[in-house]
Amino acid sequence: MEIQFRTNEKVSAEAVIEVFKSSGISRPFDDIVRIQTMIDNSNLIVTAWKEKELIGISRSITDFSYCCYLSDLAVKKEYQKFGIGKTLIDLTQLAVGEQTMLLLLSNASAIEYYPKAGFEKIENGYLIKRKL
Numbered sequence: 551m552e553i554q555f556r557t558n559e560k561v562s563a564e565a566v567i568e569v570f571k572s573s574g575i576s577r578p579f580d581d582i583v584r585i586q587t588m589i590d591n592s593n594l595i596v597t598a599w600k601e602k603e604l605i606g607i608s609r610s611i612t613d614f615s616y617c618c619y620l621s622d623l624a625v626k627k628e629y630q631k632f633g634i635g636k637t638l639i640d641l642t643q644l645a646v647g648e649q650t651m652l653l654l655l656s657n658a659s660a661i662e663y664y665p666k667a668g669f670e671k672i673e674n675g676y677l678i679k680r681k682l
Contacts, residue, residue: 553634554599555641561597563589565604573624575657578682594618596641598625598634605629608638610646618646620654636667 563586570577570585578584588609589595598606606625612618620642625634643652655677656664665671 551600551629551632553605553629553632553637555637556597556599557641557645558595559597559599561589561595561604561607562586566607569604569607569624569626570622572626572628573630574627574659575622575624577622588621592621594642594645596638596645598629598638600629606634606638608642610642612646612650614646614650616650618642618650618652620652623654623660635663639667 563582566589567577567579567582567585571579592609592611594608594610594612594614596608597604606629607622608620609622610618610620620639623635623638625638639652643650646652652669654664654669
């Protein structure tokens with residue numbers, strides 16, 4: 551299977567929603583404006599493509615110096631378990647550099663995945679949840 555990875559390639563909200571829905575990640579699928587705003591305000595997006603089909607995405611907000619929040623990591627269900635998610639993480643890390651911490655919040659269904667992908671579980675985080 552030949553997969554192409556691209557950094558900061560323009561993607562549509564519709565294509566991202568398809569990936570989100572298929573992957574099992576929980577996002578506001580019915581709010582296309584909100585999804586487009588999420589994309590537009592991210593400053594690092596790494597995508598995986600099979601020909602012209604978007605099959606995976608890593609969407610982050612970063613200062614490229616100290617911290618990178620990996621907000622979304624999603625791969626379409628039929629392409630999971632081929633290392634695409636790990637490659638998206640690796641390319642995100644490469645883009646931000648070794649001095650930059652990579653941080654994320656895990657979806658409950660992916661808790662077991664992240665340690666296998668090189669993440670260390672932390673206990674010193676805090677969160678103010680969104681209202682919507």
